[in-house]
Amino acid sequence: MATLSPLLKQATPVVVDHGEGAYLYDTDGRRHLDFTAGIGVTSTGHCHPRVVAAAQEQVGKLVHGQYTTVMHKPLLELSERLGDVLPTGLDSLFFANSGSEAVEAALRLARQATGRPNVVVFQGGFHGRTVATATMTTSGTRFSAGISPLMGGVHMAPFPFAYHYGWDEKTATDFALRELDYLFATATAPGETAAFFIEPMLGEGGYVPANPEFMAGLRERADEHGILLVVDEIQTGFGRTGKFWGHDHFGVQPDVITIAKGLASGFPLSGIAASAELMAKAFPGSQGGTYGGNAVSCAAAVATLDVIRDENLVANAAERGEQLLAGARAVADKTPAIGDVRGLGLLVGSEFTTADGKPDNTTAQAAQKLAAERGLLMLTCGAYMNVVRMIPPLVVTSEQVDEALEIWAGVVAEVTK
Ligand code: PMP
Secondary structure, rough: OOOOOHHHOOOOOEEEEEEEEEEEEEEOOOOOOOOOOOHHHOOEEEEEEEHHHHHHHHHHHOOOOOOOOOOHHHHHHHHHHHHHOOOOOOOOEEEEEEOHHHHHHHHHHHHHOOOOOEEEEEOOOOOHHHHHHOOOOOOHHHOOOOOOOOOOOEEOOOOHHHHHOOOOHHHHHHHHHHHHHHHHOOOOOOEEEEEEEOEEEEEEOOOOOHHHHHHHHHHHHHHHHHOEEEEOOOOOOOOOOOOHHHHHOOOOOOEEEEEHHHHHHOOEEEEEEEEEEOOOOOOOOOOOOOOOOOOHHHHHHHHHHHHHHHHHHHHHHHHHHHHHHHHHHHHHHHOEEEEEEEOOOOOOEEEEEEOOOOEEHHHHHHHHHHHHHHHHOOOOOOOOOOOOEOOOOOEEEEEEEHHHHHHHHHHHHHHOO
């Protein structure tokens, strides 16, 4: 018998038998409240009956119909349905499987469309683990350790992470935009810069929302210099933040968005959306792949969009998100060990700090472990892995949020006493 690679290490000891809604059931029959949602993927809850039915029906009709060979109905239907929810003007779609592939597709499009070699990413951003996207990822050194030489042409500018700088939001934003201009003067001239790649809220980097002034600053510079604004909505899209898109919080128009995770309730599917005019600038043959836009994944995605609409999941994410954020803040108010609680919608992070204000991943990870023992599954994130993050499915109920907060309050009291 083969053994599992240590690469498959888990944050919790749970071996899952099945899932239903916001709960996972392990092989010993124990129930766990799942505030990880497969890292923000199973937004409609585990095994939503409508998603399951759509996928089952599609499996019996067609599993795979590679889209550069033949087109299939679920992909056409999904494209049409995404048209109802995509930002204005982004009316052309390309599909892949994973988030990293979508970011790479956006990178190829940006370089080909502009003829420029460089891209600017923002400190603390996460865009994937392929060599190109790991190069673009700065939310922790571990993602690109030992794999050099990395891809060329990637430049990093600051993100307005006010809490880390110890500044207010305005000072952090002014600083970040000034540094971006300095980067243009010293490292990548605007005329050499194809695109900005920005998450509306740092995800893996510690759950840090951007702000309207910062996003407007990027848009202004993009317009002035013909740089593309690529918004990575992989973790923040499909209602996760309490608005349909993460960037909807900031009133900014992207040129390209990347999508994945919440799109298909756990079936592998990702993509990019851009204007037809921009998409037409991709070089023929350079975008594609064997499995992208899988028929079963597309059918599941159509059902996912139906559920998001019919069950008002965006509004639920906003309401339950406020409840969760307020509850997590109330827990933090009782201890100096949690220095900051941040979030948008159902992405809520509690940052653990030592008494002298340093990142405290030991306590954060102890809290995450103890919570898992008590039936609440969560993850950590941030450069130091000292932010405990809650990402329940968008179908989470008020009672389930209370249930999680009660466990969380007990866990925090225990690990900080
Ligand atoms: N971009 C963002 C914003 C993400 O959160 C992630 C995954 N955490 C990715 C890209 C990469 O997605 P994948 O793991 O599917 O390649």
